[in-house]
Amino acid sequence: MSLLELKNLSFTYGVGTAFEKKAVNDVSLTIEKGEFIGIIGHTGSGKSTLVQMLNGLIQPTSGEILLDGENIWKNPKKIRNVRFRVGMVFQYPEYQLFEETVEKDIAFGPKNMGLSQDEISKRVADSAQFVGLKPELLKKSPFELSGGEKRRAAIAGVIAMDPEILILDEPTAGLDPKGRDVLLTQIATYHKIKKNTVLLVSHSMEDISKISDRILVMNKGNMYAFDTVKNIFSKGEDLERIGLQIPQITKIMIGLAKNGYDVSTDVYTVEQALLEIFKLRKGSVYKEK
């Protein structure tokens, strides 16, 4: 049985008003335990709406979400338990910090779960370590931290609930390139150690191509593709047509192929591209057009 199964999931904003808008349209897919899924799409493609349905923050207009085979809306009173199992880090999560100290803020989620004080302290320390927050920062007020540190503290607040599925909505938005790389590495490490399922929403192909197992491409509320990274990038030109930036290295390879060089176009890291180009040099594979 799959960990998470979406069946014909749809969501429409403002049903019955003049502003009715279909945000997510008939999405069906399954996600297995321990997978790292990248979700990509243009602004307004419905990716944020989709992930907010996964932890029961918004109720689908039609269709259902099965977590471990059970519809999450079967008992609406128990929806809080679903939110503990499916952790959600929003865009710009630093704006949700409110406690006197970073420690207390990270403990907010575990406390709502009703855990013991010992367990809470342990989780706070663990999650702070995962996101690379120094222990001395824990006693400070969250409002004294720098922007990047605030972001980490907020992410730690969700990780501390130890969710089976961790959803991150554009966690790197507004960070500098170095901060972005560090955070992505930390998320990858978290995934490797915890072996939990992670869903990473982004509109940067470069970001998610490196760490995802599979990528879900959303376009105008529809599921455009859901496949392995390699297969997704072999359709690079299709992706560009729906307004998605493919990694620069993939663009170069597509350009080479167009000019008659026999290289594969499903390449998305510099290392892979290097191998492809070396292959070219071994034999003369240049074809007359």
Place this chain on the structure above:
Amino acid sequence: MMKDITLGQYFPGKSFLHKMDPRMKIILLTCFIVFIFVAKNFYGLAVISSAIFFVLCVSGISPKMYFKSLKAIIFILLVTAGLNLFYGTGEPLWQWKFLAITQSGINTAVFIAVRIIALVLISASLTYTTSPTDLTDALEKLLKPLSIFHVQVHEIAMMMTIALRFIPTLLEETDKIMNAQKARGADFESGNFMARLKALIPILIPLFVSAFRRAFDLAVAMESRCYHGGDGRTRMRVLKYTKYDFTALGISCLVFAGVILCSIYLPPTLRTGM
């Protein structure tokens, strides 16, 4: 949930009312409100009500929206009309212990109800056809004479504009923060009054922090564009009275004259000076 609240409900359009100068609209609205109260009998009320009905017809706004604005006051309407029903004098038509309904009670109740409905509808026609920016612009212009008493008219208008501008932003922000805290298991729906009040802290603190942050950002943005109050500040769109405004003014004056004549020459409906 939060998005259902509509404030500053402006509907863009090209109707006669949309084309009028907001200053004239405010002046005429004030006069209409005064004359709703000047009308002392059903004849006068009929004159002003039909004028208001005419205004609604030329506003280009769907009747649905006007019904919606009435829905908000239905409770007040029923209570006021209901109370007045029993306050009449004369021969009772129906009696139960000390409660008596008389013809004059019914008259008063209907009269008051029509008055309230007329008030709400004519005010709604202004907010539906005038954008908040136009409204504050017009208010600033109209209140300008007060500046000889050292009232900071421009500052007040600017504050109103900014406040209106940020209502939707803050609502959206509240929605976001609520969702983020719900995702961490915050519970706003259960517990006693104190528990619910305490549950608001995780929303209010981030909301205040972000409101101050936005205020600070906005102040810097205004400063860096050399904003220094209203002195010597020119406008991109200068308000100007046009033929629409004079037509509206003319028709309105006729209506007001009609109301005055009805009130003077025809017997009053209400017993007291209400």
